[in-house]
Amino acid sequence: MKDLHLIGLVLGFFMVLLTGLGHVIIIKGQYHFGVKFWPLFLILGLLSVTASVFVKGALLSGVLGIAGFIFLWCIYELFEQEKRVEKGWFPRNPNSRT
Secondary structure, three states: OOOOOOOHHHHHHHHHHHHHHHHHHHHHHHHOOOOOOOHHHHHHHHHHHHHHHOOOOOOHHHHHHHHHHHHHHHHHHHHHHHHHHHHOOOOOOOOOOO
């Protein structure tokens, strides 16, 4: 058991967890704020990717790298979510000004 390398399983778990959280954040965020908060994802993504290069430890570096690229992917998905709302696939916020 001590010879098992579990870093791949842990990183896989964080990939699924962060991707799922990203979907929820995109749907809820677009509903409440529209697409105007995309720069937040850009900042978080760039900070996470940059931090992943400088931290010591493969696990933390991997989690930060995964998080960074998920934040950057969220920018694309946020604008795609706007299109899905326009198509009627998701509800539009009745209080939004758009």
